[in-house]
Amino acid sequence: MDSCGLITGKGQQVPLKNVEVEVQVKGCIAMVTSVLRYVNEEELSVEAVFAFPLPAEAALCHFSAKVAEEEVVAEVQEKQKARELYDDALSSGQQAFLLEESDESSDIFRLTVGSLPPKTSAAVTLIYVIELKVEADQGLRFCLPAVLNPRYAPSNIDTANVPQVAGVPSSAVPYTLSLRVLITSPIPVSKVESNCSLEPLTYLNTARTQAKVSLSPGHKFDRDVELLLYYQEAHRPTAIVEAGLKNAKPGSLMGDTVVMLSLCPEFPPEVTSSFGKRGEFIFLMDQSGSMSGSSIRSAQETLLLLLKSLPLGCYFNIYGFGSSFRSFFARSVEYTQNTMEEAMRKVEAMEANMGGTEILKPLENIYGQAYLPNHPRQVFVFTDGEVWNTKEILDLVRAHAPSHRCFTFGIGQGASTALISGMAKEGRGIAQFITSSDRLQLKVMQSLSLALQPSVVDISVKWTLPEGVSVTTLSPPLNVLFQGQRAVLYAQLTGESSVSNEGTVALHYSLAETPVTNQLSFCLKPAEDTGLAVHRLAARAVIQSLEREEREKKDASLREKVVELSVQAGVSSAFTAFLSIHKGSGQPVKGPLLKRALPVAQKRECAGINLNNVYFGWSGALDRSGGCEEVDGAYDDPGVMEFGCRFTGCEEVDGAYGDPGVMEFGCRFEDFLETDGHFGSGAEPYVQKESYLELVSLQKAAGYWDMNTDLLNVFSRTEEELVQQKPRQVDSAVWATVLALIWLHGFKAAQQEEWRFIAMKATSWIQSQKVGNLSECVQAGNALLGCQVKEECLGL
Known part of the structure; x- marks a missing residue:
């Protein structure tokens, strides 16, 4: 009886019936309201336990419960005290609701619905706010996580307080989801895309600055719901100024004005188009059992593209990890034709057969190796993110951040946002999430493009405010900037000015030894009511910084600061919990409550093959x-x-x-x-390998192709046809390389972001050969392949 809660053929049921979600998007901030409806259809009182994911960056700021017609709003309290009060309430016959963040991972929450009487319904409402991240195509990504994968716990982790998650196939998830999104923005809304079926986007005004969209009816809560919101001219700096609470303590975070700045640095074109030739690139690939099937195949193809895209003169290595780890080379090796070919053979032999997901040990091994002079280290981590020692991993990455950058990729449904986003944030890189509809190669090449950019150094922020107004920066210091990526700063403004309502912030940094300044002016007068969303996001940023510092120093005073700010702002933390207590029958509960663990959609594996929902x-x-x-x-x-x-x-x-x-x-x-x-x-x-991946695999490390049978098969041409069309006195490798470039531009233009560096290497190699009749080559190649690619499009 203690382990039931799954839907089975025997008719055992769980009390969660449906989930209703309403998302209010204002610019780049989303306020998410979720209502979870429970019904106890059993003959005895139950205690329902529901472990579920939330984005790690979210600021959970409201929790309430309604039983019958009575609704009680929960209060934030110190976690251990809340647990004790919850137990006391149940033992005295009261109904109680406890919501707490996992001790090990900030993206897992545990909701306990206590002493729900027979045939009684309850509705639990929770609200969180989150800053929407910018994708490479300038879309704002919102994800409502539904899938909670089993988390791998190393032997040194105490799993006593780890939520035990019941997993079922997606077809057997016993509750449904309805989701509505209302978008308000000063910039017109272009479109909304999703991995799930949506009702048509409806505009609410002629300016298209307000719109609504919803999931199609009948959606099962069996996969992460991902939305991409596109605005016109989204890539521009903005400032949101929000007034504090009138009855809050003056000088406190919740009492003062808070500003949220979104800065979008613009790099000179010569920097963004440059192709660096230095760097140490380490690719850390998850080979645990959960990566089997299509995930490991996609990872192999991605590594192929990465290996072909690296510049001559750099260094590289590849690690595979599971319960243990192994590296292709004892230490990073120089990128040459021989080392590339050896790595490719090993990539083709990779399998998802290395057991669990132990990412800490290979990271320790990587960081323990000496750094190469003048070759900045870039670590690319690929995983489905199923670990319980998230905070320990993040602390390790942060400790080595001054000497490396970390780019992360969460693969598939249920990847941990705390791990994937956290490692990238601590490692001064970018996080990418690859769901079933995404192409891993595209996002990886976008990140490689950023990794090849010169590092931005000497970042500083200077505020210019009128007399009488002072500023306290709430965000951690900026330590990374990338072209096309948004940098967000939160700051607390104290005092008022009778002189001016305008402030200015200037972002200074050095790029390729050149000083750069970006400046933004903004009005100090608070905007329309935003429901304290900015204050709560700022509080969450401060809380996470204090939590990191507390883990490093083990300072009890820092823990007290977290609890104090969490209670003051009404925002979740690792050391607090939300508690709601209802009056019940007043009769003490005799004997233990029946516990029902609510299932979530989950990855499943059968005979070594990943069924992934x-x-x-x-x-x-x-x-x-x-x-x-x-x-x-x-x-x-x-x-x-x-x-x-x-x-x-x-x-x-x-x-x-x-x-x-x-x-x-x-x-x-x-x-x-x-x-x-x-x-x-x-x-x-x-x-079967895609023709274009076959073409990529044939490229040499220096950037050229040899004319051979495999290349002829990609072009679907005979050797005789190629010989007839080849211009006189043109080297065979030059001819093959020109044809490869024309084929890529002519037939795979839609995937250009993936093969951009491969083409750049090829172009550079051709230019180094000083070909006299290059225009004739391009003309002949177009005629042979049936294309109309212009010479300037090839970069020649």
Whole structure:
């Protein structure tokens, strides 16, 4: 009875029925209101436990519970005190609700609904605010996480307080989600895109500065809901000035005015288009079991692109990690044709067979190696982010931030925002999240472009304010700036001025040994009411800084400061919790409450193949006579099938198979390698390499191609055709390289961001050959391949 809570064929139920979410977006800030509705359909009182993810950057600022017609707003209290009061309330017959952040990871919360009487309903409301991050294409990304993957806990982690998460296939998640988004912006809204089905975007005014959109009806809360919001002219600096609470203590954060500045530095074109030839690039690839199937294949293709895109003269190494780790080379090696080919052979042999996700040890090994003079270290981390020692990892990355940059990639549903975003933030890099609809290669090459930019140094911020107004910076000091990326600063403004209502902030930094200044002027008069969203985001930034400092110094006074600010601002922290207590029957509870763990959609693995929220579409039990294995004496999980079965041996139910040929995210059964009529246990899916990836794999480290049979196959041309069209006195490698460039521009223009550095290397190599009849080469290449690519488009 203590472990139930899953939907099974035996009819056991959980009390969470549906989740309603309303998102109010104002510029680059989102306020998210979630209502979770519970119904206890059992005959006895229950205690429902629901562990769920929230973005690590979110400031959770409201929690209330409504039982019958009575609603009580929770108060923020010191965590241990809140737990004790919760237990006392239950023992005295009261209903209580406790919401707390995980001790180990700031993106996991645990909601405990205590003493919910039989046949009683309850509605829990929680509100958080979050700053929306800018993607490379200038879209603002909002993600409502739904999937909570099992977190790998190293042996030194105490898992006593780790929330035990019940996982079910997406088809068996017993509650639904409705989501509405209202967008208000001074800039017109262009469009909204999502990985889920949306109702049409509706504009609420002719200026298109207000709009609304919602999920299509019937959505199952079985995957992360990702929205990309696009504004016209989004890439410009902004300032939001917000008034404090009138009844708050003067001089306190909540009593003073707070300003949120979004600065968008513009780098000179000669810097952004330059192709650096120095650097040490280390690629840390997750090879744990959860990366199997399409994830590891995509990772291999990505490493191929990265290896081909690196400049001659740099250094590199590749690590694979799981429960243990191994590196391709004992230490980073110079990038040459030989080392590149050796690395490529090892990449092709990579498998997701290294057990759990232990990322701390390989990072310690990387940081323990001597740094190469004049070759700044750039670490690229690829993982689905399932660890419990997140804070320990972030502390390690921060300790080595002065000597390296860290770029991170969260792969698939449920990747930990605390880990992925935290490592990039502490390591002065950029975080990217790759969901099922994204192309990993594109985002990785975008990050490589940033990594090849010169480091911005000597960053400082100077405020110019009228007399009578002073400023206290609330954000940590800026330590990284990238072209196209937004830098956000929070500051507290104390006092008033009768002279002027205008302030100025100047951002100074050095780029490629050249001093640069960006300046923004803003009005000190507070804008319209923003619901204290800016204050709470600023408070969250201060709290996270204090928490990091407390972990380093183990200073009790810092912990007290966190609790004080958390209570004052009504914002969650690692040391506080939200507690709501309702009057109950007044009768002490006799014996333990029945505990029901609520399930979330979760990654599943079967026979070594990652099913990652995949279900097969059958609506009933599987026919054992066809080779499908019975599990635990019952077919109580119809959404998952054992590999090793013949698909033809599965029983038709209700006259239909649903759509057995298509999995949830577009994978098909034929992706899996068939052996003797069976889909063998643990077989890796077979996918033919894309023609353009085949072309990329044939490029030499120096940037050129040799003319050979494999290249002819990519072009779909015969050797005779190439010889006939080749201009006189043109070297075979030059001819092959010109054709490769024309083919990329002519047939793969949509993926140009991925092969941009590959083309730059090829162009530089051709120019170094001092070809006399280059225009003739381009003309002949166009004629041969049936393209119309101009010479200037090739960069020649």
